[in-house]
Amino acid sequence: MNQLGGLFVNGRPLPNAVRQRIVELAQLGIRPCNISRQLRVSHGCVSKILARFNETGSILPGAIGGSKPRVTTPKVVAYIRDLKLKDPGIFAWEIRDRLLSDGVCDKFNVPSVSSISRILRNKVNQAGQQPQPQAGPQHGAYHQLYPYGYAAAAAAAAAAATVVGADQDKWTPRGAHTVSDILAVPPPHHHQPNPHPPPLHDYGCCHVYQHWPAQ
DNA sequence: GTCGTAACGGTTGAC
């Protein structure tokens, strides 16, 4: 229980109903401090949720857990090996530039210079070893979390006038859902529904998708 | 009194 007498689960997001109520009250002109008292949610939390809503249009929490996708895919490793074989004196930073200029990677998934150095050290020097066949979908983890792909999500996040918060709240690429989404309101015509909805989750949008009556 | 945010302890999920 917090100082206002509200119940919360440490580490877990507030229920969507409460998050939505916060946004609704704010839109009615209720001041954040009053929302905080009324819903017994800390003002810091109200501030965060409203700030995120203003930024992304989403009341939903971000994706908890998971890891960033690997950037050193077999394709990239093979390309680096190729460059190194053709030019043994090439520098890691030159390889990085080539990966970008040759379109093998984009700015969101290009490996760091240190990663390239590690690849050169660990993989390229292993004579005769072929890249591992791709076991699963590329960036599968984040394709589950971010149905439009990691790079697109990162681009969206970058476009969303990133705010740097205390605990790295700057990464909110899941802000693709709106209150309308939550309410299962049919999207506008230009909005293409995701043909592959994310897997059900124990909180957040997925739960809403699961339980909200279809229209 | 209000608001923004840093710091904190906690949970989660991919690797």
Add this chain to the structure above:
DNA sequence: GGGTCAACCGTTACG
């Protein structure tokens, strides 16, 4: 299957 890591969360406290 369990540990690690890096995301996230909401609360608290401070300016």
